[in-house]
Amino acid sequence: MDMKRIFLLPLFALLFSCGGTTSKYEKLIADVVQTERGVKIDLNFKADKLEEISQISVADSIKIITDSFNAERNRQTASLEKTLSVFTKSIEKAKTASRLSRTMINSYQSSIDKTNEQIDALEKSVPGELTKYENRDTSEILAIVVRCTYTIDDPLTNKRATETFDFYLSPDGTKFYSKKRVKE
Incomplete structure (x- = not known):
């Protein structure tokens, strides 16, 4: 019992x-x-x-944040690379034009440099939201x-x-x- x-x-x-x-x-x-x-x-x-x-x-939250961040970063990088391609084609066209324009070439080169800097900054960036998970x-x-x-x-x-x-x-x-x- x-x-x-x-x-x-x-x-x-x-x-x-x-x-x-x-x-x-x-x-x-x-x-x-x-x-x-x-x-x-x-x-x-x-x-x-x-x-x-x-x-x-x-751990799940970190993965969700990181995956989302990487997807957005890849989208932005792809967009910047398209922009870079347009500027590169434009500078090549300006260099082979019958009337060479130093101003246009310098402008395109400046845009290429700025775009490359943006791409480099994106590649080095990390999700800021991850700091709240440090030491957890x-x-x-x-x-x-x-x-x-x-x-x-x-x-x-x-x-x-x-x-x-x-x-x-x-x-x-x-x-x-x-x-x-x-x-x-």
Whole structure:
């Protein structure tokens, strides 16, 4: 008899703790979904499916920032290289023109030099946002992602609508950061 109690007590504790986390997410998500410009609207929110799908760590955040930064830097570098190509062609054309114009050649050369300086500066640049992660444990969890499929009363059509969003929440599930619609 005592063995059953010893076994069942932790099992009940586990079940109640898991249920509490889900309902905590559900309450926060319901509040977010049913609040429009600071005004709470009763949309008869019902969570159909709610699951924590991932956690975002310091390492994940660094990768996201770095990847985004590198993509933007590559886009800007490609644009500057096109500009450089135009100036280079223009200077070559000016050098072979029947009437040589030193002013035009100097202007193109100045533009080439400035563009090269911009490219060099871009290549040496690093994301400034990374400084906030210095001396932090890379495994530290910054956010959790909770996927929620829910139904609400759509105020425009007066029908029930089902939507699925990923909600980005604080690690303890008490703060809302952002949401992103899941395309099905």
